[in-house]
Amino acid sequence: MVSQNVTTTAVEEVPVEPPPGSSLRSELCRQLRRMATPQAVAFAAVELVWASTHVSLYPFGTRPPRRGRVGHTYSLESLTPLQRGMVVAAGPQLGTPILLLHGLADNHSIFALLRRGLLRRGFTRVFAMNYSIRTKDVRTAAIQLAEEIERICEETGFERIHVVAHSLGGIIARYYVTRLGGDERVHTLVTLGAPHRGTLVAHLLPTALTRQLRPGSALMHDLNAPAPECRTRVISFWSDTDEAVVPASNGVLHQEGVDVTNVELHGVGHLSLPILPSVAHRISTGLVQLDSKGAPTASVTDITGLPR
Numbered sequence: 433m434v435s436q437n438v439t440t441t442a443v444e445e446v447p448v449e450p451p452p453g454s455s456l457r458s459e460l461c462r463q464l465r466r467m468a469t470p471q472a473v474a475f476a477a478v479e480l481v482w483a484s485t486h487v488s489l490y491p492f493g494t495r496p497p498r499r500g501r502v503g504h505t506y507s508l509e510s511l512t513p514l515q516r517g518m519v520v521a522a523g524p525q526l527g528t529p530i531l532l533l534h535g536l537a538d539n540h541s542i543f544a545l546l547r548r549g550l551l552r553r554g555f556t557r558v559f560a561m562n563y564s565i566r567t568k569d570v571r572t573a574a575i576q577l578a579e580e581i582e583r584i585c586e587e588t589g590f591e592r593i594h595v596v597a598h599s600l601g602g603i604i605a606r607y608y609v610t611r612l613g614g615d616e617r618v619h620t621l622v623t624l625g626a627p628h629r630g631t632l633v634a635h636l637l638p639t640a641l642t643r644q645l646r647p648g649s650a651l652m653h654d655l656n657a658p659a660p661e662c663r664t665r666v667i668s669f670w671s672d673t674d675e676a677v678v679p680a681s682n683g684v685l686h687q688e689g690v691d692v693t694n695v696e697l698h699g700v701g702h703l704s705l706p707i708l709p710s711v712a713h714r715i716s717t718g719l720v721q722l723d724s725k726g727a728p729t730a731s732v733t734d735i736t737g738l739p740r
Contacts, residue, residue: 456632459678469699497540497560526720528619529557529588531581535599535625536641537565542598542706549712555719559584563604568640570600570651574608581608581617592619594719598706599676602626603645603655606666610659610690622667622715624705625674629656629682633675647682658688665691667718669711671700693718 530550532543540560550558561580563573577595584593595618597605602623608614609621627634630647644651670683677683685692695714697705705711 456635456678459632462679497562526554527556528719529559529584529590529593530555530719531584531593531595532558532560533577533595533597533601533605534560534562535597535601538599539565542703543596545707546596546712546715549709550716553712553716555716557588570604570607570641570644570655571611573604574612574614577604577608578612578614578617581614585617592617594618594620594622596622596624596715597626598624599626599702600641600645602628602668607651607655609664609666610662610687611654615659615663618664620665620667620719622669622718623685624669624711625671625677625683625702626668626685627677627682628668628685631676631682632678656687660689662690665693667693667695667715669695669697669705669714671697671702671705673699674702674705676702 532540532547534540534542539562543560547558547560559580561577563576567573581593581595585591595605602621603626605614605618605621605623606626606628609618627645630645630649630652632647634642634645636642643649646652666685668683668685670677670680672680674680674683684694684696697711700708
């Protein structure tokens with residue numbers, strides 16, 4: 433499968449592996465130098481404001497997430513001009529369920545703005561789930577993800593859905609898709625700031641889970657092994673100033689057997705990835721695009737002839 437790289441400004445060469453002898457200190461220094469630009473400083477201010485807001489929203493995220501809408505709601509009269517444009521261009525695809533999956537020590541409140549952005553763009557079934565902050569194993573969380581996706585498929589009648597995952601959530605979702613047969617259920621996986629090849633920051637937290645997130649861990653070797661004939665396409669958003677993914681290039685995904693598009697962002701912090709309108713727009717357009725072979729997005733219900 434062909435891996436694509438998309439950048440918001442200029443295309444830059446991305447190293448596949450961290451530099452020889454790299455350490456947390458040296459990589460952090462490189463990261464800090466990249467953050468010393470006007471654009472990065474502006475995004476850092478946004479990051480601080482959002483972090484404080486997220487702290488206040490966090491308790492609400494401990495509640496069970498609201499379920500996505502069930503049934504077809506394609507009445508154009510009630511839609512905004514933005515929604516109408518999306519429906520006209522991609523009508524059936526907008527009904528495909530989307531599941532939002534949070535990162536380490538977080539909950540679904542991190543997606544408050546992204547969920548709203550997807551709904552405003554006409555997507556009608558947006559779900560979210562929480563996994564325990566006491567999770568000790570990526571594989572255990574991947575099994576929980578599998579169970580939730582089965583519930584969504586049974587509830588909505590769709591055979592396949594989309595998953596948008598932030599940080600650790602991207603690793604969990606990739607494990608489900610490539611190692612537990614989840615490519616039969618997930619059409620498109622969007623990852624936001626996922627440490628696809630591990631992060632040196634994980635050395636600062638000596639827990640069972642963070643040990644799995646270290647570069648070169650057994651789980652990382654397993655996760656990044658070839659996944660022949662994987663049916664799920666992956667869109668990976670990564671930022672050159674992501675303070676949680678060190679080195680930042682470990683947010684880039686290249687995996688044999690997987691159709692991957694890497695989208696490079698500049699100056700964006702880790703927590704800002706799920707809140708930027710530009711990211712929400714890119715996710716939306718990605719989820720309604722045709723497949724690489726020219727076929728319509730899979731697993732969508734044909735609404736022709738259905739009650740409106």
